[in-house]
Amino acid sequence: MADHVEAVATGSRWGGGVAPYAIGSKKLGMWLFIVSDSLTFSVLILVYAYLRLATPDWPTPFPFSPSIIFASVMTFCLLSSSVTMVLAVAAAHRQEHLRTVLWLLATMILGSAFLVLHVTEWSHLIHEGVKPFENPWGTPLFGGTFFGLTGMHMLHVTIGVIYLGIIAFGFGRRKFSSEDVEVSGLYWHFVDLVWMFLFPLIYLMSVKPS
Amino acid sequence: MATEAHPVVHEAPKGFLWKYIFSVDHKVIGIQYYLLALVAVFVGIFLSLLMRLHLVWPSAELPFFGKMTPEQYLALMTMHGTIMVFFVLTTAPQSGFGNYFLPIQIGAPDMAFPRLNMLSFWFTFLAFVVLVAAFFVTGGAPISGWTAYVPLSAVGEIAGSGLGLGQSLWIISIAIFAGASLMGALNFITTTLDLRTKGMSLFRMPLTVWAWFITAILALLAFAVLLAAGILLLLDRHAGTSFFIPGGLVITGKLLPHQGGSPLLWQHLFWFFGHPEVYISILPGMGVTSHILATFARKPVFGYRAMVYAICAIALLGLSVWGHHMFTSGMSPYSAFAFSLLTMSIGVPSAIKTFNWLGTLWGGQIRFTVAMLFALGFVSLFVTGGLSGLFLAQPAVDLPLHDTYFVVGHFHLIMGVAAIFGIFAATYYWFPKMFGRFLSEPLGKAHFWLTFIGVYAIFMPMHFIGLSGHPRRYSETTAVPFLGELDPVHYFMTMAAFMTAAAQLIFVFNFFWSLWRGKKAVELNPWEATTLEWTVPSPPPHDNFLGRYPVIYRGPYEYSVPGAEKDFVPQHLPGDGRGPGASASQ
Numbered sequence: 001m002a003d004h005v006e007a008v009a010t011g012s013r014w015g016g017g018v019a020p021y022a023i024g025s026k027k028l029g030m031w032l033f034i035v036s037d038s039l040t041f042s043v044l045i046l047v048y049a050y051l052r053l054a055t056p057d058w059p060t061p062f063p064f065s066p067s068i069i070f071a072s073v074m075t076f077c078l079l080s081s082s083v084t085m086v087l088a089v090a091a092a093h094r095q096e097h098l099r100t101v102l103w104l105l106a107t108m109i110l111g112s113a114f115l116v117l118h119v120t121e122w123s124h125l126i127h128e129g130v131k132p133f134e135n136p137w138g139t140p141l142f143g144g145t146f147f148g149l150t151g152m153h154m155l156h157v158t159i160g161v162i163y164l165g166i167i168a169f170g171f172g173r174r175k176f177s178s179e180d181v182e183v184s185g186l187y188w189h190f191v192d193l194v195w196m197f198l199f200p201l202i203y204l205m206s207v208k209p210s
Numbered sequence: 211m212a213t214e215a216h217p218v219v220h221e222a223p224k225g226f227l228w229k230y231i232f233s234v235d236h237k238v239i240g241i242q243y244y245l246l247a248l249v250a251v252f253v254g255i256f257l258s259l260l261m262r263l264h265l266v267w268p269s270a271e272l273p274f275f276g277k278m279t280p281e282q283y284l285a286l287m288t289m290h291g292t293i294m295v296f297f298v299l300t301t302a303p304q305s306g307f308g309n310y311f312l313p314i315q316i317g318a319p320d321m322a323f324p325r326l327n328m329l330s331f332w333f334t335f336l337a338f339v340v341l342v343a344a345f346f347v348t349g350g351a352p353i354s355g356w357t358a359y360v361p362l363s364a365v366g367e368i369a370g371s372g373l374g375l376g377q378s379l380w381i382i383s384i385a386i387f388a389g390a391s392l393m394g395a396l397n398f399i400t401t402t403l404d405l406r407t408k409g410m411s412l413f414r415m416p417l418t419v420w421a422w423f424i425t426a427i428l429a430l431l432a433f434a435v436l437l438a439a440g441i442l443l444l445l446d447r448h449a450g451t452s453f454f455i456p457g458g459l460v461i462t463g464k465l466l467p468h469q470g471g472s473p474l475l476w477q478h479l480f481w482f483f484g485h486p487e488v489y490i491s492i493l494p495g496m497g498v499t500s501h502i503l504a505t506f507a508r509k510p511v512f513g514y515r516a517m518v519y520a521i522c523a524i525a526l527l528g529l530s531v532w533g534h535h536m537f538t539s540g541m542s543p544y545s546a547f548a549f550s551l552l553t554m555s556i557g558v559p560s561a562i563k564t565f566n567w568l569g570t571l572w573g574g575q576i577r578f579t580v581a582m583l584f585a586l587g588f589v590s591l592f593v594t595g596g597l598s599g600l601f602l603a604q605p606a607v608d609l610p611l612h613d614t615y616f617v618v619g620h621f622h623l624i625m626g627v628a629a630i631f632g633i634f635a636a637t638y639y640w641f642p643k644m645f646g647r648f649l650s651e652p653l654g655k656a657h658f659w660l661t662f663i664g665v666y667a668i669f670m671p672m673h674f675i676g677l678s679g680h681p682r683r684y685s686e687t688t689a690v691p692f693l694g695e696l697d698p699v700h701y702f703m704t705m706a707a708f709m710t711a712a713a714q715l716i717f718v719f720n721f722f723w724s725l726w727r728g729k730k731a732v733e734l735n736p737w738e739a740t741t742l743e744w745t746v747p748s749p750p751p752h753d754n755f756l757g758r759y760p761v762i763y764r765g766p767y768e769y770s771v772p773g774a775e776k777d778f779v780p781q782h783l784p785g786d787g788r789g790p791g792a793s794a795s796q
Binding site: 023024025028029032033035036037039040041043044047050051054055131132133139140141143144145147148152 | 322323326392395396397399400403404405430431433434435437438439441442445449450451452453467468469470471472475479
């Protein structure tokens with residue numbers, strides 16, 4: 001049997017020549033998670049669209065100032081965090097450990113800033129009487145979809161900040177590879193991308209007509 | 211991109227706890243899944259027997275229940291369906307056998323993410339415990355069916371017994387299960403794409419691997435939707451939202467505060483998961499059947515590539531036909547027409563598979579082992595159950611039949627029993643590899659014939675009483691005169707159900723007896739098969755190939771090759787003038 005079984009050196013894959021998916025398992029796994037998670041978000045967005053279209057008096061309560069400006073600042077934080085994430089991944093590929101960790105920390109700070117602003121916004125809205133089951137402006141579904149969608153996204157950002165913290169710690173201590181940083185970057189960019197859908201759909205489409 | 215060390219090679223575990231309980235070895239996890247399904251299937255069978263008893267003797271005193279109320283009957287129905295669909299049909303063929311044999315058949319030492327794999331199993335286990343707990347809480351198990359239709363499932367115990375805490379546990383269990391299935395699916399896909407050994411190109415993978423791979427893709431997409439739907443349903447129940455609850459709903463004299471939601475939205479989301487779920491159950495069985503028919507007919511699978519494309523086509527179409535479960539919901543006839551056409555077009559790849567199975571058998575030197583009998587039984591049940599699917603795919607036929615036993619007979623044959631036959635075929639086929647001993651063939655044959663006749667005797671009459679207008683989900687038929695005339699049929703089906711259940715005891719005896727006393731599987735390759743699992747010891751060592759990975763030189767089903775020394779040529783054998791496995795990019 002020995003003549004047709006050969007020891008495979010560590011690191012080799014199936015080695016059958018051109019592989020269109022020469023991609024590390026972790027990276028592929030993250031991509032698959034993103035496919036699946038984007039379907040989960042799609043359902044929430046679809047539910048929002050369906051209910052909004054089916055409701056004749058959907059409220060549009062957000063005034064340009066301060067609501068939209070506030071949400072734009074949040075968006076800016078999250079977008080900037082994607083830039084710092086790109087820089088972290090680039091630094092990781094150059095094996096610049098300190099710089100990577102610093103960029104990751106910057107990403108976490110911007111992500112946390114988004115979360116703090118978001119929670120502030122939530123508490124203001126809750127103060128104004130917006131609950132998942134009622135709100136001062138019209139159909140109770142408004143609150144349900146608002147908190148459902150942004151809450152799910154907030155959960156993802158929170159997990160992301162913790163995840164980046166673990167990656168920063170591990171990469172700084174030479175436990176994780178640059179691929180691990182890149183994979184965490186995929187997750188972070190995905191979470192940002194989801195917000196790029198939520199921001200127009202939830203905020204810009206709910207601007208109070210002046 | 212090149213990465214560092216092979217990510218899945220890990221030390222053999224030491225100590226009972228790490229070796230058998232919290233193991234990261236895909237083989238142990240596969241067996242754990244299998245045993246979980248085995249426990250679940252007997253719980254499910256027990257529930258169905260109680261239902262059958264109640265149907266023929268409505269006033270009898272039953273164990274645990276005394277005289278059964280209609281709510282208790284519905285609770286049994288809900289839990290029977292949920293346990294069977296999730297914890298048997300999804301768990302055993304895909305997570306059980308897939309975990310055990312997918313890595314071995316592609317020449318990998320383990321799954322791509324062993325720890326994630328362990329986590330998926332324990333989440334599945336947790337989901338099962340949470341589900342069964344629903345029986346023991348105040349109000350008991352939910353009565354909203356395995357589809358948990360709203361508003362029944364969304365408004366709480368005001369709508370009926372078991373819809374309080376029981377229903378919440380049900381949703382939580384299903385959400386945990388969905389999470390576990392997503393982890394498993396991600397793992398299966400990554401393993402298949404990334405960890406194939408040298409020469410194992412996609413079109414040299416056994417059809418079992420193809421089936422598990424495509425099933426994993428379906429699971430990745432379908433369970434993501436179910437998870438989101440489950441979360442929204444929980445919000446409706448506990449956060450006061452109204453995603454699925456319409457306004458103006460009055461239940462037992464009380465006007466509910468919800469307004470604006472849509473119960474149809476739940477149906478769409480549920481069935482967007484629910485229909486692919488049918489294929490998640492049956493595709494692994496198709497893979498196993500193809501694999502076993504080729505082995506025991508001593509012939510290559512007829513139209514291997516067509517089989518692969520048919521699996522892909524079934525999966526793709528399966529994602530776009532969920533509306534045929536909702537013909538009676540008042541959907542637009544135009545939508546119904548589209549869903550109907552798409553549904554019937556699934557008949558094309560299904561027929562391709564069936565004809566190719568028959569083509570594989572044609573002129574073969576068939577060896578009637580028990581595994582082969584169950585694979586043949588699978589083909590039979592798949593055809594029988596599939597044909598009634600073509601009836602139900604047409605809205606005009608579905609409308610009168612939808613709420614009758616016709617549908618019960620249809621989906622039990624195609625989704626339940628056919629998939630179970632796939633599980634049995636796989637069990638008899640791979641048992642010697644998994645445990646180093648054979649299952650008893652004489653006992654297996656008795657098990658097969660009793661089960662095969664039994665399931666037809668249970669489910670065929672359901673088609674007829676369905677056509678006679680017998681509604682499903684009725685706990686008693688005594689108050690309706692014309693249903694009373696169908697009582698003898700019910701009596702017959704109940705007898706058949708008890709006989710079939712008794713036959714499963716033969717299987718359980720065979721399983722545990724053979725585990726310790728069965729004939730030893732001394733040879734590596736007792737069935738004279740071609741794929742990689744038959745090149746390793748029985749049971750395989752911790753990393754399957756002892757650190758040395760095989761190289762693949764040929765397709766998976768080279769039986770009776772003219773001029774070859776034996777009537778099978780294993781995948782890892784080079785030569786025969788076909789050249790070494792250089793053409794891996796095919």
